[in-house]
Amino acid sequence: MYSNKIATEQLNSSSKYLATGIHDNVLLQSIRIDKSPAGNQFIEFTFGKDGAIVTHTEWEPSKFNGMTDADLQVKQNNLYNRVKQIMRCYCSEDVFDNFECDTFNEFITFVKGKLDAAAPTPVRLKVVYNDKGYTTLPTYSKYKFIEPMNVEKSELKREA
Secondary structure, eight states, rough: OOOOHHHHHHHHHHOBBBBBEEEEEEEEEEEEEOTTTTTOOOEEEEEEEEEEEEEEEOOOOOOOTOHHHHHHHHHHHHHHHHHHHHHTTTSSSGGGGTOOSSSSHHHHHHHHHHHHHHOOOOOEEEEEOOTTSSOOOSSSSSSEEHHHTTOSSOOSSOOO
């Protein structure tokens, strides 16, 4: 039942997940579009470095009781800006010129297509805990949480 050897091995085993903090030279490994068992659509980004990964999932914003159309638009804009921040590491700014779509599915299909076609680019990435205690990317869009490694001065902030 109790074993020093087994307990020590478990303690010393490395996690397959990136720890919280700012990581250099991280690569985008995959982008997945899917639906949850409840039918909620999402896009999932997986980043990795040295065998460790972090995933970030963006769910289709939905309107709840008491939520106005304006509130829903704010949620959609924040999601758009988070995804755009990821895409700007891999695509030129002109990709977004005149970009508009009507559905979440159109948006995430566009994103996946552009990122699948992009060249592998090392990025600097901020990893945080979510409200369930798992590591992921921040849910804010106001502050930078990802940038290409070739930027001269990092804009990632530890306190944000």
